[in-house]
Amino acid sequence: MGIINITLHPHNPQRYVDLFSKLFSLDIMADTAMNHKMFLGRVSSIVEDKPLGGLAGEFYRFFNLDKRSAWISTATRTALKRSEANRVKDIPDDLKPDASSFQFVFYPHQHRLVFTLRGQYFENSLVNPRTPPSMSPHTLVNVLNQLFAAPEIVKEFGSVEVTAEPRKEKLEEMLVLKRMQHFRVELTRPNPDDFAALERRYLKKLDDQNVRQQTIELRAAKASGIKLDDDMKELARIAASNGKVEVEGYNEQDKKVYESTEEHPQTDTVTYNPKLQQPVQVLAERALDFVRRVVGRN
Incomplete structure (x- = not known):
């Protein structure tokens, strides 16, 4: 399992439900790796008629076959002439090959x-692939950013911020790098419900100045490195779930290191019996506990 933070302003659980309903109603797709495309293929309430309790659905991925591209015959080892390639036009435009699905659950309150x-x-695949298709948190963040950038979405919901939750232990390692030479925080406006009163002051600063995103960059004055204070560390912890944190410096072995929270997404593993359970059922049963462990809230 991977976990992604999706933030709207103003924050309201029903608006998140409306966001996914709107996205499902639109005929928009996102580009992804290896000439594939993805779109929101299915979404519904985990519990019927109770969408605020959670949504479940699937993203569909397929190979974007371009019938206008050059074709070759592997039998004759010759390129098809344009007149010969016209026969591929018989493939209906709505049929796409190498299709797969990725299940998800979404909790509006969190x-x-x-x-x-x-x-x-x-x-319906005529072959039985040995390995299932895979997708990284970084890939899904890119896909969601494309989908949420659709004019219809922006007009109704404004900017939608998407961040893959990083591993907390990796962030803490980054914050205590002994000879840190460069420290950079990119903070997008977080949801105030996610934090205690101390952290909300950062959101208030952004709101007071009408700022959607803030970047703070520090460079060491001496080789001994940057000494982060508690406020800067707290800001980094907020930005890790709402933007990104980057550090550069030297470790104890005097080796130069560069780390970014984007490179260390939080994941978890759940085992199940595919003969008895569907992945989306397992997600519905286990994902909320995963969210609570990562976010630290009910």
Whole structure:
């Protein structure tokens, strides 16, 4: 499982439900790796008629076959002439090959999306692939950013911020790098419900100045490195779930290191019996506990 933070302003659980409903109603797709595309293929309430309790659905991925591209015959080892290639036009435009699905659940109150890192090929495949399709948190963040950038979404919901939750222990390692030479925080406006009163002051500063994103960059004056104070560390912890944190410096072995929270997404593993359970059922049962462990809230 991977986990992603999706943030709207103003924050309201029903607006998150409306966001996914709107996205499902639109015929928009996102580009992803290896000439594939993805779109929101299915979404519904985990418990019927109670969408605020959680949504479940699937992202569909397929190979974007361009019938206008050059074609070659592997039998004759010759490129098809344009007149010969016209026969591929018989393939209906709505049929796409190499189709697979990735299940997800989304909790409006926590505004976190948990998804399967490994997907499933559809049962109509004529072959039985040995390995399931896979997708990283970074890939899904990129996909969601494209989908949420659709004009219809922006017009109704404004800017939608998407961040893959990083591993907390890795962030803490980054914050105590002994000879830190460069420290950079990119903070997008967080949801105030996520934090205690102490952290909300950062949100108030952004709101008071009408700022959506803030970048803070520090460079060491001496080789001994940057000494982060508690406020800066707290800001980094907020930015880790709402933007990113980057550090550069030297470790105890005097080796130069560069770390970014984007490179260390938080994941978890759940085992199940595929003969008895579907992945989305397992997600519905286990994802909320995963969210609570990562976010630290009910």
